[in-house]
Amino acid sequence: MKILVNIVVLFFIIIKIDNCIGYRILALFPLNVKSHFKMYERLMKGLVERGHQVDVISSLPLDTPIKNYTDIVLDPIASDHTDEFTYDLLPLYNGLSQFEIIATKAGNDICDGILRNSKVQDIINNPPTNPPYDLIIMELAAGNCFIAFGHKLNIPVVAASSSFWPFTSNMFGNPENLAVTANLFTHNFDRMKFFDRMYNVIFTFYTNYIFNKLRAPQDGMIKKKFGPSTPSLIELEKQFDLLLLNTHPSLEDPIPRVPGLIEVGGLHALDDDSPELSMADKKWLDESTDGFIYFTFGSIAVTESFPLSTIQAFYKSFAKLAPLRILMRVKRPERLPPGLPENIKIFTWISQPKVLKHKNIRAFITHGGLMGTQEAVAHGVPMIGVPLFCDQFTNVDLYVRKNIAIRLEHKEITEKKLDFALKEILENPMYRNNAKKLAIKFRDRPSSPLDTACYWIEYIGRHVEFDNCFGYRILGLFPLNGKSHFKMPESLMKGLAKRGHQVDIISFFPLDILMQNYTDITIEPLVNEYVDDFNYDIFPTYKDIMQFKMYATVFGNDVCEGLLKNSKVQNIINNPPTNPPYDLLIMELYAANCFMAFGHKLNIPVIGVSPAFFPWTSAIIGNPENLAITSNIFLSTTFDRMKFVDRMYNVIFTFYTNYIFNKLRAPQDKMIRKTFGPSTPSLMELEKTFDLFLVNTHPSLNDPIPRVPGLIEVGGLHALDDDSAELSVADKKWLDESTDGFIYFTFGSFAVTESFPLSTIQAFYKSFAKLVPKRILMRVKRPERLPPGLPSNVKTFTWISQAKVLKHKNIRAFITHGGLMGTQEAVAHGVPMIGVPLFTDQFTNIDLYVRKNIAIRLEHKEISEKKLDFALKEILENPTYRINAKKLAIKFRDRSSSPLDTACYWIDYIGRHGKNALRSRTLDMAWWQVQLLDVYAAIIFIITMIITILVILIKHLVKKFHFHTSISDEKKNS
Incomplete structure (x- = not known):
């Protein structure tokens, strides 16, 4: 009888442990780009494998459903730019026009479309309560309005990103040094000279300004869907608790990173489950x-x-x-x-x-x-x-x-x-020898990108005072209906679900095979013409500044507008789950960042996920940006070692495109405030509330650059933590x-x-x-x-x-x-x-x-x-x-942990330690303060004053000496 009692007790202990160890995660990957989703998909799968329950909102559901992985399938938005990208669209992505496209198409449009989605609305208005969401994981891109889920549900938000966008640093408070880090959308300069740095600075600041201005409509969307008191997008973006970044020092230049920024580059590649x-x-x-x-x-x-x-x-x-x-x-x-x-x-x-x-x-x-x-x-x-x-x-x-x-x-x-x-x-x-050497370096890590990502996701979840033990409920927002874009977030959400978290995924891509802890909130795809039938004749539209206009409008404003009106998204905004409530918001960081308002409305950390490091990412996450060595990723030509003109162009291009991108995304402010309430912060303010950013980079591929801790490289997450069919x-x-x-x-x-x-x-x-x-x-x-x-x-x-x-x-x-x-x-x-x-x-x-x-x-x-x-x-x-x-x-592949584990760890980190656990103080400083321009100006002024005084004094002494000499000469002559 005693043995029987012990067995029964052990049985209930096991049940309790099983219920407590996993988080419920809402994953938001609205960008319907399959390549971008590789990393996120692998991360989600990795979280599921670790016992978490993930609900993934995207337009890219799993082909084979798995336990704890629930697809909330959305209809693709901005499909014309993500599925049928024909050659004639390329001119639209040339120069600054691409920022307008990113901010609107991949930002505002995605926010609008997904927040209007009935499935997303249902999560907003009636969030699950048994258990509630513990974390939100979202792609960090242009449609960051979904961070408002974290605010509304009062749970941490983990961001994941396939790239390190120019605006990321501002969101996470990561130090940005444009003297060494080139804008992602300009020339990838190796060593920038004076004019290279100048161009990098001007281009980055200008493009970030344009990007944020273009995303402004997301503020209106956020306030409309999540309540008038919801902070602006920029304010919400500062509340991201963790960022899983698809980078790795073997590829990117090493740069300082705030603790909330975790590199899990190659997560989709090294943790391959394809x-x-x-x-x-x-x-x-x-x-x-x-x-x-x-x-x-x-x-x-x-x-x-x-x-x-x-x-x-x-x-x-x-x-x-x-x-x-x-x-x-x-x-x-x-x-x-x-x-x-x-x-x-x-x-x-x-x-x-x-x-x-x-x-x-x-x-x-x-x-x-x-x-x-x-x-x-x-x-x-x-x-x-x-x-x-x-x-x-x-x-x-x-x-x-x-x-x-x-x-x-x-x-x-x-x-x-x-x-x-x-x-x-x-x-x-x-070439092959170097590729093999780089592959070794890229894989050389203490843990896999997936393990790193999952660890930090769990870290975020663990250090918040939740009632549901170790498992978080995460809202994932991935509004871009690009299957490739969804690879990474899907892997991430599945990984969280496997790790015991409960994830609700708002996306266009539900799992093909259902899995435990993974709930799909599927929405109708938006902008299909750019993601489903991207014909060659569309390429010219992706040229120079045109592509930025497309990003900001098609993938930003249009997505925000479409999704924020979605009934499912509206339901989450108005009736978020309470048993358990959402603990984190994970969303794709791209152009439709209006969804960051979810984090503000739910008062939860927001984690951004991004397939690439975009030029505007640094500003969002507060990462130091040095345009002297890091080229803008949107430049058609990049350089190994940038000369003066190269650096100058990189700076100008980056600043200008970021300005255009943010300017074009301005409509997202209205969308945010309209959806989440008039008191919701602006898009740019929300973007500074990102608690974590997962980006699909890896140092073995990208130039090693400093990263703030809130930016985590999980590059190759979808590849290294491969769970593909x-x-x-x-x-x-x-x-x-x-x-x-x-x-x-x-x-x-x-x-x-x-x-x-x-x-x-x-x-x-x-x-x-x-x-x-x-x-x-x-x-x-x-x-x-x-x-x-x-x-x-x-x-x-x-x-x-x-x-x-x-x-x-x-x-x-x-x-x-x-x-x-x-x-x-x-x-x-x-x-x-x-x-x-x-x-x-x-x-x-x-x-x-x-x-x-x-x-x-x-x-x-x-x-x-x-x-x-x-x-x-x-x-x-x-x-x-x-x-x-x-x-x-x-x-x-050489990593201390897999990209998925890395992403999950940092997501858990944000979940454990709550909002602002990895947030950089630079997010609360003016850009000129971060760059010490006021200090330099003061120093120059003091030096100038000292020199001026000395010159005046010397002139006076010389004049006096000359006067006395003249008098002496006159006396001698007389």
């Missing part, structure tokens, strides 16, 4: 024994929409690489021009991490997207970067500086240039049978590859055909739109478990648009890349990999058979790229 390759894909990769090049421009860019001459250049260059194969991502293969070489296999979707880690991969052709290039770094894969917009230029330039990538300009892609790049990346062992039997068989090697080719989930110019597609055809017996696994969204002539060695797909493809033993190279999520997966598995950046940060991503000698860059507008041949030959035959990619993969 689906396994299909049997066919695996067979193709395995049979690519001569190696393959993985070619994708990410989930946004539509490769097939590129100019015909560019596609034909790829065809011709790829054809020359036979028997080496090319795995090419095409959204709609049927739109490809005829002439696809036989050695090219096209696909619409594939498990990118699995491709990048495949033994046969030789290079990765990418647009320089941070996620994808981080995956390439993680696996030591050299790259050819073809940046298209935003931070892709900076990313690619970074890799170029690290001698793991070659950069090509999409407007200047020709067969000759492709031939050169391919030959160099494939035959020059420097396994490959289908057919795909796996194809990859396994690719014993001569295969090239993985995809331009991501956004870009419609088949919309590229016929000449470009034909260039790919011709070049791929030359790679036989190597195969190409090519992503095409609508294969029926591809032009005729697809080579026999090219296998197309619409979707595949990319992580499983990139890690396949037969992968030789990755042709990519440079999307951060996909390239991070390639890095994680040491897959060299050929990067064809299309827009935003893809140019930066590719340039980064080029500098690291793991990639070759091609310009999408200049793609020709000759250039492709060269790039393919170089990436496949030059062992430098593969060696460097493998080294970088090792470096990328």
Whole structure:
């Protein structure tokens, strides 16, 4: 009987422990960008694996539901910029216009759309009470209005970010030194001279101002949805309790970080849980024994929409690489021009991490997207970067500086240039050797990015006086309906749910397989035209300042407006759960930061999650920014070591774009106040209330720069903490049978590859055909739109478990648009890349990999058979790229804890210690005080006064002496 009693007691103790150890987490990842979501998805999965319950609000639900992971699926917002990003949209993301786009499309629009969502409204008005939310995890981007959930629910908010945006430091109070850190949206300068620093300063301040001004409407949305007393967005952003950042010192320059900023770079790549390759894909990769090049421009860019001459250049260059194969991502293969070489296999979707880690991969052709290039770094894969917009230029330039990538300009892609790049990346062992070294450095960490992220998430949860023991209830807000963007937050939310937290996720992407503690609050996607059918003709809209306008409006204001009106979002605002209430808010930090008002309204910490480090992130989180060495990620060209003019341009571009971005996001202020109440702080004030920021970077990829502790690098979270679906039997068989090697080719989930110019597609055809017996696994969204002539060695797909493809033993190279999520997966598995950046940060991503000698860059507008041949030959035959990619993969994976664990730790940290646990005091100071301008002015004034007094005194003495001398002379003469 005593034994029986003990057993019963033990049983109830176990039940109690199970109920107490996990937090309930609401995750908000509103940006419907699949590449961005890689990191977040992996983080969410990691939290679920650790026993937490996560409810993920996004437009990217899990393909396979898992226990404790609940998808709250939203309809995508700003889809025109995140799914069907055609070539003609690129001009919109050029210069300062991109900030307007980010602040409005990815900021205000997302906030508006999601806060109006019925599911989100339900959480606001009727938040769960049994148990209530303990934490909120959200992507830190432009739509930070969701931090208001934390305010309303009075729980910590953990932010996660795929990149370190320029406005992040202001939110977290991290010291910002623009003398050494370049704006993410400008040239990625190595060592900035005087004018480089000047430009970096001006550009950063101006673009941040524009960004915040553009996001102002989020304040109105927040106050309307969360009550008039809700602080402004800027005030709410200062309340973030933790930030998980997708960075790593092996990639980025080391900089000071406040404790609330945790680096979990490569979380999606190093903690890879991506689906396994299909049997066919695996067979193709395995049979690519001569190696393959993985070619994708990410989930946004539509490769097939590129100019015909560019596609034909790829065809011709790829054809020359036979028997080496090319795995090419095409959204709609049927739109490809005829002439696809036989050695090219096209696909619409594939498990990118699995491709990048495949033994046969030789290079990765990418647009320089941070996620994808981080995956390439993680696996030591050299790259050819073809940046298209935003931070892709900076990313690619970074890799170029690290001698793991070659950069090509999409407007200047020709067969000759492709031939050169391919030959160099494939035959020059420097790139592969450096990529392998960088991979080793990137992986060298005390814990994995996922473990780091989860630890800090749990830290936040643990140190707040909650009644639900160790488990937090977290509201996750991820309003961007870009599947690639959702990778990271989904991983994060699942990770929190596995760790025992309860997460409610507001997003467009519910889990395919339900999991415990993970509740999806699914909303209807917004801005579909930019995330679902991103055709080549859209690329011009992502050029210069136009892309910032798109970010601020389409991904910012429009998202805020759409989501804040959502009935589900309205319900959360007006009736937040009480049993248990939300403890944290985790939201995507991008352009729709109006959702930070959730944190203010619920009075809970807000954690931002971001797929990249945007130019405006520093201002939000208070991280020191030095534009002398850190280029703006949105520059189409980045530099290893910036000269005077480079630094000057970087400063001017960054300040101006941030100004434009913030100015365009100004409508978010009204949205915030309208939704959360007139007393809600402005968007910029809310952004300063971020308690934590998780960014998808890693020091092995990005230049080491100082980070405030509230900014956590979880780069590659989606890749390293991979929980992606396994490959289908057919795909796996194809990859396994690719014993001569295969090239993985995809331009991501956004870009419609088949919309590229016929000449470009034909260039790919011709070049791929030359790679036989190597195969190409090519992503095409609508294969029926591809032009005729697809080579026999090219296998197309619409979707595949990319992580499983990139890690396949037969992968030789990755042709990519440079999307951060996909390239991070390639890095994680040491897959060299050929990067064809299309827009935003893809140019930066590719340039980064080029500098690291793991990639070759091609310009999408200049793609020709000759250039492709060269790039393919170089990436496949030059062992430098593969060696460097493998080294970088090792470096990328070398961490003390996984990116997911890192993210979860810092989220828990914020949960444990509550709001302001990692908040920097600089957030309460004026920028000129932080920069010590008043001190310098005073010193100069004092010195000037002393000199002036001395000069006057000397003049007086000289005059007096001269007077006495004259009198003496007169006396002598007389």
